[in-house]
Structure formats: C-alpha cells, structure tokens
Amino acid sequence: MSKERIGIAGLGRMGAAMAERLAREGFAVMGWTRSGLPAEKADNLGIAAAGDLAALAAASDIVILALLDDAAVHTTLEALAACDLAGKLVVDTSTVSPETLRAHRKAMEAKGAALLDAPISGGPEMLLAGTVGLFIGGAERDFQRFGPVAETLSNRIHHVGRLGDGASAKLVNNMMLMGLWQVMKEAIKLGGAAGLSREKMIDILTGSPAASPAMRSRLPVILGETEAVGFPVSGVLKDMGVVFDLAGHLGVETPAIRASHASFAQAAAMGFAEADLGTVVRLALEGRS
Numbered sequence: 001m002s003k004e005r006i007g008i009a010g011l012g013r014m015g016a017a018m019a020e021r022l023a024r025e026g027f028a029v030m031g032w033t034r035s036g037l038p039a040e041k042a043d044n045l046g047i048a049a050a051g052d053l054a055a056l057a058a059a060s061d062i063v064i065l066a067l068l069d070d071a072a073v074h075t076t077l078e079a080l081a082a083c084d085l086a087g088k089l090v091v092d093t094s095t096v097s098p099e100t101l102r103a104h105r106k107a108m109e110a111k112g113a114a115l116l117d118a119p120i121s122g123g124p125e126m127l128l129a130g131t132v133g134l135f136i137g138g139a140e141r142d143f144q145r146f147g148p149v150a151e152t153l154s155n156r157i158h159h160v161g162r163l164g165d166g167a168s169a170k171l172v173n174n175m176m177l178m179g180l181w182q183v184m185k186e187a188i189k190l191g192g193a194a195g196l197s198r199e200k201m202i203d204i205l206t207g208s209p210a211a212s213p214a215m216r217s218r219l220p221v222i223l224g225e226t227e228a229v230g231f232p233v234s235g236v237l238k239d240m241g242v243v244f245d246l247a248g249h250l251g252v253e254t255p256a257i258r259a260s261h262a263s264f265a266q267a268a269a270m271g272f273a274e275a276d277l278g279t280v281v282r283l284a285l286e287g288r289s
Contacts, residue, residue, distance in 0.1 A: 003027050003148065007060030009053065009076055011037060011045070013231075014093070015066030017124035018153060020045045025130075025152045032056040034072075057083040062149060065092040069238060070100050077104040086112035089145055093120050095174070095239050097246060098137075098164035105163060114142045115163055118150065119170035123230035131155050135173070137166030171243050175257055177214055178240060181277065182260035184215065185284040198285055221278030222285060233280065234273040236264050263289070 006029045008019045015031070023029045023046035031037050032050040042049040050056035057063055057080060067073050073096050080090065081104070090113050092101055101117045108115050115138060122132035133156035136143055143159045150157050160169045184205065191201040202223070206216055220226040240261045247254045263280050266289055272279045283289040 004061035004145075005059060006030070006149065007032065007050065007056040007063045008047075008066060009033075009056060009063060010066040010068075010072070010094075011041070012066065012068070013124045014120060014127060015064075016041075016045060017127035018064065018066060018093070019047050021128050021130060022149065022152060023047050027149070027152070030056055030059050034076075053079050054083045057085060057088065060088070062089045062091060062146065064149075065090070065094055067092075067094045069094070070096045070242070073100050074103070077101075077108070080113075081107045081111055084111075088113040089116065089142060090114070091116045091118050091146060091149075093118050093134075095119050095170055095242060096167055097242055098167040098171075100164075100167070101137075102164045114139065114145075116142050116146055117164060117166040118146065119166055120153075121156070121170065121173050125230065127153060133173070134158065135160055135166040135169035137161055137169075138163045168246070171239075171246060174239050175243060175254070178236065178243075178260040179256050180212060180214060181280050182256065182263055184281050185263055185289070188281065188284045192285075192287065201285075218276070218278030218281070221276045222281045224282055224286070227275070229274065229276045231277050232274045233264050233267050233277055236277050237261070237268060237273075240264070 003026060006022055006027050008015050008029060008031045011019060011031050011033050019029050019031050029047040030050050031042060031047045032053055037049040039049060065073060065076055067076060073092055073094050090108060101115055105115055116136055118134050118136045120132045120134060126132045130153055132154050134150050134154040136159045160166055187205060188201055205211060240257060243257060267280050267283060
C-alpha cells in the first residue's frame with residue numbers, strides 16, 4: 001500500500017523537523033508557511049514548496065498543522081475550509097485549547113474532511129529521531145489512518161479519546177514538566193543557601209529517583225555548556241497561558257503552575273525569552289534568580 005501524501009502547514013522548529021523526518025522516511029511531503037517558504041529551505045528539508053494553502057491541500061492526502069497558537073490554528077482552519085477537502089485528513093499537532101479543533105469540526109466535515117488533534121511531546125531533535133510522544137484525539141478510523149505517519153514520528157503514541165482530548169492530555173503532560181523546572185530551581189536555591197556546591201547538587205539531583213529524561217536532556221543548558229534552544233522560555237509562557245485558560249474554564253486551581261509561570265516570566269524579563277527553557281534553572285544555579 002502506497003504512503004499517503006503529506007502536507008505540512010507551518011515550518012518552525014517542530015514543523016521543519018517533522019517534514020524532514022517524514023521526507024527522509026519515504027513520504028512525499030509538501031510544506032507551506034504563512035510568510036512564504038523559500039525554495040532553499042524546502043530543498044534542505046527534502047520537501048516540495050506550496051505557493052498557497054489551496055495548493056498544499058490539493059497535493060496532500062493528510063494535512064498536518066504545526067502552528068504557534070490558537071489564533072494561527074483558527075485562521076488556518078478557516079482558510080482550509082474554503083479548499084476542496086474531500087477525503088482529506090487534517091491533523092493538528094500544535095499546543096492549543098481542546099476547544100479549538102472542536103470549533104471547526106462541523107465545517108471540516110461539511111467539506112468532507114476528518115479531524116484529529118495530535119500534539120507532540122518532545123523537541124525537534126526527538127522528532128528527527130522518531131522518539132517524540134503523540135497524544136491523539138479523534139475517531140478510531142482516523143487514528144488508524146494516521147497510524148503510519150504517527151509511527152514514523154513517535155515511539156510513544158497515545159490515542160486518548162475524542163477530538164480535543166489529545167490537547168487536554170498534552171496540557172496535563174506539560175504541567176508536570178512546568179512543575180519539574182520550578183521544583184528543581186527551588187531545590188538548587190535551597191541547596192546553595194545551605195552550603196552545597198553546584199557540582200554536588202547537580203550530581204544528587206540527576207542521580208536521584210526524582211531525575212527524569214527531560215532533566216538530563218537539559219543539563220548542558222543548565223550548566224551553561226550550550227546556548228542551543230530546544231524549546232524557548234517564550235514558548236513555555238505561551239503554553240502556560242493555554243493551561244490557565246483551560247483550568248479557569250473548568251474551575252481547577254493551579255498554584256504550582258502559577259509559581260512556575262512567575263519563574264519563566266522573570267527569565268523573560270531578564271532578556272532570556274528566546275533562550276532554552278532550562279535557562280530558568282541555570283539562572284538559579286548561577287545565583288541570578
């Protein structure tokens with residue numbers, strides 16, 4: 001059975017890595033960005049460039065969105081609804097509200113398209129390696145259709161329920177990570193105040209049962225050995241805004257995430273908005289926050 005043609009709307013860090021991975025694994029991939037896709041970038045990724053969204057939809061069986069925020073997803077889905085979408089599967093991998101895709105379900109179905117939400121857990125380097133997590137919401141038949149693509153991108157695929165439930169699962173997962181960085185920051189500040197050396201604290205924290213792959217992957221950033229950006233502080237703040245919106249709508253208190261938000265907002269105010277999220281812990285380790 002031949003592989004379905006893939007169109008990717010949005011080629012930032014995540015979209016570009018997804019496009020490169022799928023093209024490398026034998027999918028025919030076309031990309032589109034709202035600002036225009038330079039031929040050189042498309043060539044470097046091994047994909048074709050679409051001149052507009054209609055061309056992307058026409059040349060694709062599965063259209064994947066990899067966009068910044070809810071506003072970008074709403075705008076793109078509204079534009080897609082003006083295209084011929086008969087038989088298409090539209091999959092949103094952005095980190096947005098659970099209600100965002102649900103708001104477009106009827107319009108997509110009226111045009112003959114199916115919808116899935118499949119937000120991604122992990123960064124560009126994990127996408128390129130095929131090791132990100134995927135939280136997928138939508139009908140079983142659509143999940144099965146997306147399976148070959150999902151399996152190329154991920155070794156941790158979760159079909160969590162109805163359309164929008166993937167977004168909810170991603171936000172819950174993000175909350176745990178947001179809390180991790182805040183607790184590590186506080187632990188380092190307390191350890192430093194108690195007289196523990198920087199080296200000893202890192203050795204203890206990364207070797208304890210509380211350590212995680214996410215923590216270990218950020219060690220070069222935390223130790224100031226690299227300025228590489230897997231996911232920026234500004235992105236964390238954006239995602240926290242989505243968490244707060246959902247929690248407020250559902251009446252759930254999130255005091256730990258409020259504390260974490262304050263730390264990331266402080267880092268942004270200090271000029272580190274586009275630095276990697278591990279910078280929040282690095283600043284504490286250096287006694288700067």
